[in-house]
Amino acid sequence: MTSGRTVEYVTTGDRAGPGVLLVHGIGTSGRTFASLAEHLAPTHRVVIPDLPGFGASGRPRPALGIEAQAAAMAELVDETGLERPILVGHSMGAQVVTELAVRHPDRAGAVILIGPVGDPGAATALRLGLRLARDVAREPIRLNALVLQDYLRGGPRSFLQTLRPMLDYPLEKRLAEVEVPVILVRGDHDPIAPRKFLRRLANRVKEAEIVEIPSVRHLAMAVRPEPVAGICRRLSSPA
Secondary structure (H helix, E strand, O other), rough: OOOOOOOOOOEEEEEOOEEEEEOOOOOOOHHHHHHHHHHOOOOOOEEOOOOOOOOOOOOOOOOOOOOEEEHHHHHHHHHHHHOOOEEEOOOOOHHHHHHHHHHHHHHHHHHEEEOOOOOHHHHHHHHHHHHHHHHOOOOOOOHHHHHHHHHHHHHHHHHHHHHHHHHOOOOHHHOOEEEEEEEEEEEOOOOOOOHHHHHHHHHHOOOOEEEEOOOOOOOOOHHHHHHHHHHHHHOOOOO
């Protein structure tokens, strides 16, 4: 990429369909979106990156903050030729796509935030870690195994250097500057993105919608991809 950052990505789906960019959270990789990509492939062109520092992408030192990650994703949108794609971000990825939509509104058709982090009730690493532990205890074993593999592959240095910028990112303030449709999604048992926090975020946006997916937790799009795919199709349909 022109910035010198290494971003590995996968493309799938209908090359003539509306574009979707799927951005994963801290420590994980694009593999967490595999099920959602499969559901979107018949109707959408899907681009699934590994953020710099994670997955198969490079390990920039120091690790990139949210703004630099968003810049890397803006370059990827240009490189892949996506035209105003739907930006889907999970967990920390919700911050990245928000920043991308604010800085580059011409590269965003809509924003979907799944299980966004930034709740003031978990503003420290310890509090967020406790919520993460509660979540992991109830996620499907196969997904926990995938996430653990990604954490080990990325290594502690990238994770720890990214953690502070993630905790400090002003999601509420930046989300208020997004000019495209915003949909906030959470699993109804997600301890990391509680309902109260999503309502707080929705109050900062002119026309935000909250969607709760029943019987799932933080990895909602991996356990129940169908509702999220349905949201993408709805946003892609002509008004």
